[in-house]
Amino acid sequence: SRTTRRAEDGRLEVGGLAVADAVAEVGTPVYLLDEVDLRARAREFAEAFDGWRVYYAGKSFLCTAVARWVAEEGLGVDVCTGGELAVALRAGVDPAVIGLHGNNKSTAELEAALDAGIGRIIVDSGHEIDRLERLTRERGTTARVMVRVTTGIEAHTHEYIATAHEDQKFGFSIASGQAMAALLRCHESDTLELLGIHSHIGSQIFDTQGFEMAARRILGLHADVRDTTGAEMPEMDLGGGFGIAYTTLDTPSSPAELAGSLRRIVEHECRALGVTVPALSIEPGRAISGPSTMAVYEVGTVKPVVVDQGVERLYVAVDGGMSDNIRPALYAAEYSATVANRASDADPRLGRVVGKHCEGGDILVRDEFLPADIAPGDLVAVPASGAYSRSMASNYNHVPRPPVVSVRDGRLRTLVRRETLDDILALDAG
Numbered sequence: 519s520r521t522t523r524r525a526e527d528g529r530l531e532v533g534g535l536a537v538a539d540a541v542a543e544v545g546t547p548v549y550l551l552d553e554v555d556l557r558a559r560a561r562e563f564a565e566a567f568d569g570w571r572v573y574y575a576g577k578s579f580l581c582t583a584v585a586r587w588v589a590e591e592g593l594g595v596d597v598c599t600g601g602e603l604a605v606a607l608r609a610g611v612d613p614a615v616i617g618l619h620g621n622n623k624s625t626a627e628l629e630a631a632l633d634a635g636i637g638r639i640i641v642d643s644g645h646e647i648d649r650l651e652r653l654t655r656e657r658g659t660t661a662r663v664m665v666r667v668t669t670g671i672e673a674h675t676h677e678y679i680a681t682a683h684e685d686q687k688f689g690f691s692i693a694s695g696q697a698m699a700a701l702l703r704c705h706e707s708d709t710l711e712l713l714g715i716h717s718h719i720g721s722q723i724f725d726t727q728g729f730e731m732a733a734r735r736i737l738g739l740h741a742d743v744r745d746t747t748g749a750e751m752p753e754m755d756l757g758g759g760f761g762i763a764y765t766t767l768d769t770p771s772s773p774a775e776l777a778g779s780l781r782r783i784v785e786h787e788c789r790a791l792g793v794t795v796p797a798l799s800i801e802p803g804r805a806i807s808g809p810s811t812m813a814v815y816e817v818g819t820v821k822p823v824v825v826d827q828g829v830e831r832l833y834v835a836v837d838g839g840m841s842d843n844i845r846p847a848l849y850a851a852e853y854s855a856t857v858a859n860r861a862s863d864a865d866p867r868l869g870r871v872v873g874k875h876c877e878g879g880d881i882l883v884r885d886e887f888l889p890a891d892i893a894p895g896d897l898v899a900v901p902a903s904g905a906y907s908r909s910m911a912s913n914y915n916h917v918p919r920p921p922v923v924s925v926r927d928g929r930l931r932t933l934v935r936r937e938t939l940d941d942i943l944a945l946d947a948g
């Protein structure tokens with residue numbers, strides 16, 4: 519994060535506070551969130567995409583305080599369940615700038631969205647359109663909808679987080695004509711107000727060409743709808759997915775670069791197609807929450823393991839693992855690690871940061887050089903742990919989930935408290 523630095527005494531600092539001092543108060547493992555950094559990233563998106571609406575994707579990490587902060591920085595919130603919706607509403611986010619996603623929203627979730635009067639519901643299947651039409655008719659109300667489409671773009675990212683190729687569960691495919699049919703269906707409905715087309719091509723994407731290609735295909739369809747119905751849809755959304763640096767090898771584009779290239783493409787295409795430029799929106803999650811947070815663990819054991827003739831690796835086991843960050847195990851995601859509580863003159867050694875869970879795949883950082891004298895009691899910080907870590911955390915092996923603590927101007931604030939064994943045992947009916 520932006521306020522992370524190595525102090526002269528060799529200790530890692532964030533938000534004007536030594537990580538070791540923060541940990542002395544709140545314990546490990548912990549997600550330390552740099553409020554200034556998260557707000558700055560949200561604001562940069564809002565400024566770069568000035569005139570567009572930016573929805574923060576809550577799935578990457580959501581709690582009441584963060585929902586409030588991004589709203590204060592001028593963003594809306596994209597939610598994809600009734601739970602995320604409840605958090606955004608509790609934070610006081612204006613319902614007009616909340617959008618609800620999901621490929622299988624329950625009736626209760628749709629009802630909650632209608633009750634709150636949120637700005638848009640992104641519909642994803644014929645059954646959902648039926649359900650929403652029935653609910654709005656029963657209530658004598660209307661709903662603003664966008665239609666999620668599949669553009670057929672093969673985003674360069676892990677298969678499990680690519681979402682716009684044909685053979686997957688999201689959206690209506692453009693190629694098959696299903697997208698057009700769904701758009702016409704919503705256009706003709708007397709209780710659904712069709713806002714426009716929505717596309718999300720995947721996540722952790724660096725190459726802006728994928729977004730540009732998606733924008734072209736959506737605008738083509740947008741113009742087809744105009745040609746068929748005579749009406750222009752007012753909006754269009756390009757989803758999220760903007761990649762971040764997990765290791766020094768990754769090189770993300772800035773919000774300004776992204777905005778520039780997307781704006782050019784959209785304006786150019788609209789001119790070529792003879793349509794008015796619709797009100798555009800995007801939904802970044804990871805690019806706002808990811809870099810803001812470091813996970814901090816305490817080292818419990820260090821074990822040299824011979825991995826090949828003469829080659830040794832230090833297995834550094836910490837007090838967390840795949841229950842607080844499933845991403846390395848699930849997507850082979852790469853992270854870096856650094857000793858936070860001190861500097862070391864010891865030689866760097868090839869290491870691997872592993873967790874405390876009962877499987878070999880319980881790896882947090884697959885390959886990292888760590889000081890040869892790393893020892894139990896040392897603190898290990900894993901940067902860029904703010905997106906899809908706490909939000910995907912589990913209680914595997916009955917391990918309580920770590921807290922999220924923000925730091926700003928040297929002061930700590932608990933945003934999400936540490937789960938306790940009592941919390942977990944309370945669910946067990948005995």
Ligand code: LLP
Binds near residue numbers: 720
């Ligand atoms: N909008 C929609 C409709 C989405 O499905 C997503 C992410 C986003 C926006 C935000 O994407 P972002 O800007 O955060 O990349 N758990 C995976 C990522 C799953 C993303 C799901 N959808 C991971 O840890 O990499």
